Amino acid sequence: MKRFIFFVVAFVVTLNSFAQNAEQEIRKVFAEYFECLETKNFSKVVEYVSDECSKEEYVKKLESAFNDPEAELEAADFKILEIGKIEKIKNKYYSVVAFSFWSKVKLIDDEIEFTDEKIVEMMLPALKEHFGTNDIKYNKETDFFEIKSIQKVIVVSKNNLTDWKLIVVEDKAALEKILPKKILKKSEELLIKVPKN
Numbered sequence: 001m002k003r004f005i006f007f008v009v010a011f012v013v014t015l016n017s018f019a020q021n022a023e024q025e026i027r028k029v030f031a032e033y034f035e036c037l038e039t040k041n042f043s044k045v046v047e048y049v050s051d052e053c054s055k056e057e058y059v060k061k062l063e064s065a066f067n068d069p070e071a072e073l074e075a076a077d078f079k080i081l082e083i084g085k086i087e088k089i090k091n092k093y094y095s096v097v098a099f100s101f102w103s104k105v106k107l108i109d110d111e112i113e114f115t116d117e118k119i120v121e122m123m124l125p126a127l128k129e130h131f132g133t134n135d136i137k138y139n140k141e142t143d144f145f146e147i148k149s150i151q152k153v154i155v156v157s158k159n160n161l162t163d164w165k166l167i168v169v170e171d172k173a174a175l176e177k178i179l180p181k182k183i184l185k186k187s188e189e190l191l192i193k194v195p196k197n
Contacts, residue, residue: 022157026155074103092156095154
């Protein structure tokens with residue numbers, strides 16, 4: 001009996017150790033991924049993206065957003081809010097990660113003077129509706145609109161809880177083709193639990 005209890009305890013300790021190491025790996029991957037986004041190093045960003053995604057399409061999307069001639073865009077202050085329970089399904093490990101960040105947008109229009117408070121007051125509701133958040137403010141010193149976003153992404157590892165990759169697909173129908181239903185459900189549940197402030 002003592003031997004059985006010893007093995008059970010050792011098994012639980014080993015599982016907890018694997019989970020903690022996996023979480024550390026996920027945090028490391030996200031720190032590097034966030035740094036690439038902040039420094040606009042899009043060619044390196046794809047190193048953190050899963051092969052199940054179109055890496056070329058993702059880079060084009062990022063370049064289009066960050067190189068828009070009508071807006072100057074920055075992303076900063078990335079923070080992991082929650083790392084979901086790691087699940088093993090068909091020899092792959094999955095987790096859902098919720099994170100927040102600030103987008104900083106300066107609109108470029110020769111015909112509009114954004115230092116005019118009336119223009120800013122008109123723009124804020126439109127931006128709140130577009131981005132789906134009330135966490136938007138205008139910084140008079142920098143002329144940037146600052147938008148707090150909360151998002152989630154699914155990560156996958158194919159080799160024993162290391163080498164985590166992000167699944168950066170926004171289209172739900174496309175996600176349903178590449179992800180197990182259990183993980184999609186966990187993704188929806190995790191975002192609900194994340195605080196909005």
